[in-house]
Amino acid sequence: MTGSDGLIRPGTPAPEFTLPATPDGRRTGPAQFRGRPVVLAFYPADWSPVCGDQMALYQAAMPEFERYEAMVLGLSVDSLWSHRAFADAKGIRFPLLSDFEPKGEVARGYGAYTPQGQAGRALVVLDPAGTVAWSYLSPAEVNPGADGVLDALEQLGTGRQVVTR
Numbered sequence: 001m002t003g004s005d006g007l008i009r010p011g012t013p014a015p016e017f018t019l020p021a022t023p024d025g026r027r028t029g030p031a032q033f034r035g036r037p038v039v040l041a042f043y044p045a046d047w048s049p050v051c052g053d054q055m056a057l058y059q060a061a062m063p064e065f066e067r068y069e070a071m072v073l074g075l076s077v078d079s080l081w082s083h084r085a086f087a088d089a090k091g092i093r094f095p096l097l098s099d100f101e102p103k104g105e106v107a108r109g110y111g112a113y114t115p116q117g118q119a120g121r122a123l124v125v126l127d128p129a130g131t132v133a134w135s136y137l138s139p140a141e142v143n144p145g146a147d148g149v150l151d152a153l154e155q156l157g158t159g160r161q162v163v164t165r
Helices: 049-060 062-067 080-090 105-109 147-158
Strands: 038-042 071-076 096-098 121-126 132-138
Touching: 038 049, 049 062, 049 071, 049 080, 049 121, 062 071, 062 147, 080 096, 121 147, 132 147
Parallel strands: 038 071, 071 096
Antiparallel strands: 038 121, 121 132
8 A cells, every 4th residue: 555655655564575685695675574673764876965864874873773673774776786885985784775676676566666767765664563664755855864763663662553754
């Protein structure tokens, strides 16, 4: 189920996927982290200024995400090699997953793919059972920050209903 912006809505079972996470072929997906919240951070491109700031912010906020035992996964249509160089340059240690081939398949499944051929700047929080608890689509030129994600994680931690922002 998607909202008026096309993004997957809270209450929807999250589409299952695994994507390449490392050049040696290791694949990662949300099902590996069942039992804890998962933050899916879709973003347009590794080397754009807004994306670099956004992913670096999530790395800096990692102690807050860990407080909720949340796993953060970054997703774009960039290649593994681009992700590796980008992560090294920005000090990012959480997995950056390559939705490269077929291009944007996972982003499409979450309603986060754009007509420009890239992932939109979308945030999706999955509850420990793998259901969408919160989702937000930001304008491409705006860093959505971490507050909405942290609010959603806080609501999950208290057992309250999470609402779409």
